[in-house]
Amino acid sequence: MLTSIFPNKDLTDEQEQVLNDILEFTRQGLQSKQKSVFQLNGDAGTGKSVILTQLFLKLETFAKQNQNDNYFLVNHPELLKVYQENAGEFPQLRKNRFLRPTSFINRLHKIGKKADVVVIDEAHLLLSESDHYNNFMQQNQLEEIIKLSKVVILVFDARQVLKLKSFWSDQRLAQVIPKNIRFKTATLKAQMRMQAPVKIIKWIDDLTDDLQLDKLNQINSDYLSSDADYDFRIYKDAEKMYQDLRAKNNEIGESRIVATADYPSTLDGKKHYVNEGKFHLPWDQYNYSKVTWAQKPETINEIGSIYTVQGFDLNYVAVIIGPSIVHDGTDKIRIDVSKYEDQEAFKNRHENDIEKLEEAKRRIILNSMNVLLKRGIKGCFVYFHDQQIFQNLKR
Template sequence: MLESVFPDKELTKEQQKVFERIETFIKDNLNGSKKAIFQLNGDAGTGKSIILTKLFLAIEKRAKENKTNNYFLVNHPELLKVYQENAGEFSELRKNRFLRPTTFINQSHKKQTKADVVVIDEAHLLLSESVNYNNFTQKNQLEEIIKLSKVVILVFDEHQVLKLKSYWSKNLVDQVIKKFQAKFEEATLMTQMRMQAPRKVVRWIDDLTDKLQLDQDLVSKKDYLTMSSNYDFRVYSNAEKMYQALKKKNSEVGESRIVATADYPSTLDGKKHYVNEGQFHLPWDQYNYSKVTWAQKPETIDEIGSIYTVQGFDLQYVAVIIGPSVSLSKDSIVVDPDKYEDQEAFKKRHEDDLSDLHTAKKSIILNSINVLLKRGVQGCFIYFHDRDIYDFLNNQR
C-alpha cells in the first residue's frame, strides 16, 4: 500500500514520458508572468499519484537552489498520513509541505504568502463551494489554490467525484482554468497499473458503472462465479462466505479488506454501526485517529471500510458489498439514490450549477462502486444485495 505512492518507485515508459512533460512545463513557466496549470488525467490505478510523488521529490531537491516555496496537497486524511510518513524517508522532503487544501489556503491568507509550485493529488476531492464546517469560506478550492500559486499540477478523475459539495465535472474544471487565462497543458494515463487483471475484468467493472450493463461471461464455481484465471475475480451469492474467503487471503498475502457502498446506516457518534447481509454481520470502520492507515491495522480485517477509507489506496484483495441502491430491472442495472445512506455525500449544494441533481447523485454512487472495485492488486470479490443480479450472472433468470 505505501509503496504505491513512494517517491523513488520506478516509472513505466508511459509514466516517465508524462513526468518529463510536467517537469519541462514547470521549468518553462515558473518565472513567467501568467498562471500555469497542468492537469493529469487517468482512471483509478493508472499511476497518477506515483508521478506526483516523484515529481514533488524532484521539485524539492531543487528548492534551495531555486529558492522556491512548494506544497503538496491532498483532501484525504488517510492519504495525507501516507505522504507525511513517506516524507520522513527523504531528507529533501518536509512533512509540513504536505497539507490539506483548506490548511494551505487559510495559512497562505493569514501569512499573506504565495507558493511557487503546488501539486494537488485527487483534485476531484477539492471542495467546489464554501463549506463552513470544513473552515472553507471562499467559493471553491481549486480557484483559491490557483490564486495563491504560480504553477499548479493537479490530478483529476471525473469518475472519482464522491460528494455534491466537491462535485466536479470536466466542464467545471475548464471554467475555473479559463477564468485565469492560464497557460494550460494536460496528459492522460491509459494503462491500468494497480490491478494485475486482464482487460476483460476491467471492462466488466467499467460496463457495470458506466453503462449499467452486466457481462454474463462468468463460470460457476462451488460458492461463487468467476471469469479470470489470471486475476482472482469472484461474484458471491453469500456475503459471509465471501468474507471468510477474504480472511484466508489476508492471512496469506496481507492487506486484504472488506468494504461496502454507503447503503447501510452509519453515524459518527462514537458507537458501532453494522452492515447486515444474511449471516454476515460486521461493524463499519471507526474514525481513525492514529497515524497508521486503516488497512495497515491488523484488527481492521474485522471491520468494513468505506469509500472514504480506501480511496487512493492499494489492497492485495478487496471484497466489495454492493448494497440496496443497486438492483436489476429487465437485465439492466438500476440505481436508486433514495436508498443511499450517505447523507453527507448528497448534502445540498449552495451553488445552483447542477442541471440534473438526480443524475449527479447516481453518478456519485456509480463512481464510488468503480473506485471500490478497483482497489485489489491480486483479486476482487463482489457481493450484490440484490440476489437477482447474482442469478442473472449465473444465467438463472
C-alpha cells in the first residue's frame, strides 16, 4: 500500500514524459531571474506522488553537486511519515527536508533564507487562510511558499479538497499564483491505482460529480456487483460487507474499512463507534506512532477516515457512506449537509471569501466520497446508510 510513492517505482510513458518536462522546467527555473511554478494535475490514483518522489530524488542528487536548498512538503501527517521513512532508504535523501508546510514557512522566516526548489504533494491540503491554532500566521500557505522559493512544483486535485480552511479551486489557485512568473501545467489522465475498467471509474465519478446513480449488472442475495474484472460491490448489509472484507484481508492483506464523516467522533482518547444494524466498529484513534494507520495489521478492527487513508493504496477498500447521502426519489442522490458530523471541515473564519458557501460544503462531502471510493487496487465494497439507494440500484 506504500510502494506507489517509493522513489524507484517504474514509471509509465506518460509519467516519464511529465517527469522529464518538470526536470527541464526546474533546470531553466534555477537559471532564470523569475520565480517558477509548475502545476501537476490529476485525479486520485493517476500517479502524481510517484512522479514527485522520483523528481525529488533526482533534485537531491543534483543538490549535492550544486549546493541547492530543496524541500518536500505535504500537509498530511500520515503521508509525511511515509516520505520520511522512505528517505532513510536512499543516501541522497535527507529526512529533515520533508516537512509540513507550516514548519517550512516558519523555519525559513526565522533564518531569513529562501529555498531553491520546493516540491508540494497534495497542494489541495494547503491552508488558504490563517490558522493560529496550527501556528500559521500568514494568510495563504501557497502564497508564502512561492515567496520563499525560486521554483515550486505542486500537485493539485480539486476533487480532494476536504476543508473550508483549505478550500481550493482552479480559479482560486490562479488568483494566488503571480502573473509575472514562469508557469506551466501538466495533467495525468491514466488511472494507475485502481485495476478497474472505465465503467467503474465512471460510476464513481457520476456519483460524486453529478449525484447520478448508474445501474449495475449483476444481483445476488447479498450485494449488487459489476460484471467487470474489478471487484466492485454495493452491499445491503454493512456487517456482511465487513466480513467479506476481512476474508479478503486474510487472503491478500492490505484491506481496510473506511467511512464518510457522518458518525460522531471526538479526539478525547475514548472510542467512538459507527453503528449500522449489526455492524459495530470503532473509529480509528489518533496515531502517535511512526507507523502509519494503514500499515498496522490490527487496524482491520477499526474504521479509517478520510484523514487516515487519503493518498494511500489498499488492495481492497470497504466504504460506509453515511446519513448525509440521501436518495432523492429518482436515479440521483442529494446531500444533507446538516447530517455531516465533521463540522471542523466547515470551520472558516473568512466565509465571505468563498462564494456559494453551502455548495462548497456539499462539494467537500462529495470529494471525501470520491477519495474513499478510489483507494482500492483490486476491489471496492460500498454500503449506503440510506437503504433507498440500494433498492433503487436493485430495481
